[in-house]
Amino acid sequence: MSNPDASDQPPPPQSAEDRKAASALAALDTPTDASSAAAPTNLDQEAVSKAMRALNAAHGTSTTAKKNVKVDAADVALVVDQLDVTKSKATELLKAHDGDAVAVMRAWARG
Incomplete structure (x- = not known):
């Protein structure tokens, strides 16, 4: 068995x-x-x-190392405008989502 x-x-x-x-x-x-x-x-x-x-x-998460992702200033401005967050928060969110503004907004909408 x-x-x-x-x-x-x-x-x-x-x-x-x-x-x-x-x-x-x-x-x-x-x-x-x-x-x-x-x-x-x-x-x-x-x-x-x-x-x-x-x-x-x-699992793809690290508590010590941050992702080294370059983010576009236009994407930062878009996230700041659409989500009403600071530039530093927008940059942090973009880095967490590999610079993908659409993924940031989808994640933000899901909560």
């Missing part, structure tokens, strides 16, 4: 660093007993941070 959850499991880590990060993340999921309200102290903070950065990179 096959395990229905087997397809949900990621492939096993290949490198030692990946195994260490996976172990640190697994430790976060370990349930604690009611008498121990404190957080586990044996977590490797560096491994957890590295694993979170890898997850962000895999």
Whole structure:
């Protein structure tokens, strides 16, 4: 009989660093007993941070690096005019949407 959850499991880590990060993340999921309200102290903070950065990179989001996207001044002016935002906010939105003013306005309309 096959395990229905087997397809949900990621492939096993290949490198030692990946195994260490996976172990640190697994430790976060370990349930604690009611008498121990404190957080586990044996977590490797560096491994957890590295694993979170890898997850962000895999999903296309990064908490440390900003996109290096050149935006057109006309697009900034259009977004400022249509969405009534500041130039810096318009530039930020355009960079987040790869300089596509239409995508910015669609995202803004969706909320």
